[in-house]
Amino acid sequence: AFNQSTGATTAALGFLVVNQMVSVSAASYSTESLAAESIVAAFGVQLATVTEVAASVPLPLALGGTSITVRDSTGTERQSPLFYVSPSQVNYQIPPGTASGTALIYANNRDGLLAAQTVQIANVSPGLFTNDASGTGLPAALLYRAQADGTLTIENIARYDSEQNRFVAVPIDFGPATDQLFLVLFGSGLRFRSSLSAVTCTLGGVDAGVEYVGGVGGLVGLDQVNLRLPRNLEGRGEVSLRLTVDGKAANAVTVKIK
Numbered sequence: 001a002f003n004q005s006t007g008a009t010t011a012a013l014g015f016l017v018v019n020q021m022v023s024v025s026a027a028s029y030s031t032e033s034l035a036a037e038s039i040v041a042a043f044g045v046q047l048a049t050v051t052e053v054a055a056s057v058p059l060p061l062a063l064g065g066t067s068i069t070v071r072d073s074t075g076t077e078r079q080s081p082l083f084y085v086s087p088s089q090v091n092y093q094i095p096p097g098t099a100s101g102t103a104l105i106y107a108n109n110r111d112g113l114l115a116a117q118t119v120q121i122a123n124v125s126p127g128l129f130t131n132d133a134s135g136t137g138l139p140a141a142l143l144y145r146a147q148a149d150g151t152l153t154i155e156n157i158a159r160y161d162s163e164q165n166r167f168v169a170v171p172i173d174f175g176p177a178t179d180q181l182f183l184v185l186f187g188s189g190l191r192f193r194s195s196l197s198a199v200t201c202t203l204g205g206v207d208a209g210v211e212y213v214g215g216v217g218g219l220v221g222l223d224q225v226n227l228r229l230p231r232n233l234e235g236r237g238e239v240s241l242r243l244t245v246d247g248k249a250a251n252a253v254t255v256k257i258k
Contacts, residue, residue: 018046018113018114018115019044019045019046019047019113019114019115020044020115020116020117021042021043021044021047021105021107021115021116021117022042022043022044022117023040023041023042023043023105023117023119024040024041024042024043025038025039025040025041025125025127025188025189026038026039026040026041026091026127026129026188027039027127027128027129027130027135027187027188027189027251028126028127028128028135028187028250028251029041029127029135029251030125030127030135030251032120032125033119033120033121033122033125034094034119034120034121034122034125034189035094035121035122035123035124035125035188035189035190035191035192036094036095036096036097036098036099036100036121036123036192037093037094037095037096037098037191037192037215037221038093038094038125038127038188038189038221039083039091039092039093039188039189039220039221039222040080040091040092040093040094041089041090041091042068042089042090042091042092042105042107042115043088043089044088044107044115045087045088045115046087046109046111046113046115047066047085047086047087047088047089047090047107047109047115048063048064048065048066048085048086048087048090048109048110049064049065049066049087049109049110049111050064050065050085050086050110051064051085051086051087052064052084052085052086053083053084054081054082054083054084057218057220058081058220059081059082059083059093059220060081060082061079061080061081061082062079062082063082063084063085064085064110065109065110065111066082066085066090066107066108066109066110067079067080067082067107067108068080068082068090068092068105068106068107068108069105069106069107069108070094070095070098070103070104070105071103071104071105071106072098072099072101072103072121073099073100073101073102073103073121074099074101076097076099078095078097078098079095080092080093080094080095081093081095081220083220090107093220093221094121098121099121100121100122100123101120101121102118102119102120102121103118103119103120103121104116104117104118105117105118105119122248123192123193123194123246124189124190124192124193124245124246124248125189125248126187126189126190126243126244126245126248126249126250127187127188127189127190127250127251128140128185128186128187128225128243128250128251128253129186129187129188130251130253131158131160131167132166132167135251136251136252136253137167137253137254138157138158138167138168138169138253138254138255139157139185139186139241139253139254139255140185140186141157141158141183141184141185141186141255142154142155142156142157142183142184143155143156143157143172143181143182143183143184144181144182144183144184145175145179145180145181145182146179146180146181146182147176147178147179148176148178148179155170156170157169157170157172157183157255157256158170169238169254169255169256170256171256171257171258172229172255172256172257172258173258174229174231174233174234174257174258177231180228181228181229182211182226182227182228182229183208183226183227183229183255184224184225184226184227185224185225185227185241185243185253186216186222186223186224187222187223187224187225187243187250188221188222188223189223190213190214190223190225190245190250191213191214191215191223193213193245193246194246196210196212196213198245198246198247199213199225199243199244199245199246200243200244201225201227201241201242201243201244202241202242203229203233203236203239203240203241203242203255203257204233204236204239204240204257206230206232206233206236206239207230208227208228208229208230209227209228209230210225210226210227211226211227211228212224212225212226213225213226213245225243233257234257234258235257235258236257237256237257238254238255238256238257239254239255239256239257240252240253240254241253241254241255
C-alpha cells in the first residue's frame with residue numbers, strides 16, 4: 001500500500017519500504033527475468049551510504065553496510081553475494097539455490113532504509129557482456145586460434161581507440177586454411193541451460209558450432225560460451241551475433257570478420 005504522507009510503500013515484506021529499485025542483468029540490462037547465480041545490477045536511490053568494491057572471494061554478504069536479500073517463490077530467504085555498492089547502484093549475485101518463479105528482492109542500507117521489488121526467476125536469463133558495458137556492440141570475448149602444429153594463440157577482437165574514445169573492432173582473420181578458430185564469449189545467466197543442444201548461435205545468419213556453455217571457474221556468476229567459427233564467414237565484414245538458450249534470446253552483439 002502507498003503512504004501518501006511519506007511516499008513510502010509497504011510490500012509483502014511486512015515492513016515499510018522507503019524506495020523502489022530495479023534489478024537487471026548486469027550483462028544485457030534486460031528486465032525480463034533473472035537466473036539463479038547470475039550477475040545482477042540494481043539501480044535506485046539510497047541503496048548504500050558509501051561506495052565500496054568487494055576485495056575478496058567468497059564475496060561478502062554485506063558491503064559498506066548494505067545487504068541484498070532474495071525471498072524466492074518457496075518463501076526461502078537468502079542473502080546475495082555483493083560485488084559493488086554505491087548510493088545509486090548495487091551489483092550482486094542471485095544466490096545459489098534460488099527457486100524459479102516470483103521472487104521478492106530487498107536492499108537494506110546502513111541507515112536502515114529499504115528498497116524492494118519483485119522479479120521473475122528463471123532457469124536461464126541469457127546475457128552477454130560487451131566491451132563498453134552497454135549491452136550492445138562489441139562483445140567481451142577472446143579469439144582462440146588452433147594451428148596445425150598444435151600452437152594455440154589468444155587474440156583480441158576489440159581494442160580501445162583513445163582518439164575516438166571508444167572500443168573498435170579488430171577484424172577476425174581466418175588465416176591459413178589449416179587454422180581453426182574458436183570465439184569465447186562471456187556472459188551470465190547461461191549455466192543452467194537444459195542441454196548443450198538447446199543453445200544455438202548464428203553470426204550473420206550462419207550457424208556457429210556451440211561447443212561449451214557453462215560457468216567460468218573461480219569467477220562468481222560469470223559464464224562462457226565457446227563457439228567454433230565456420231570458414232564460410234570469411235569476408236563477411238560486420239555481422240550480428242545472436243545467441244539463444246532454451247528458446248530465450250540473449251542481447252545481440254556484433255563482430256567483424258576480415
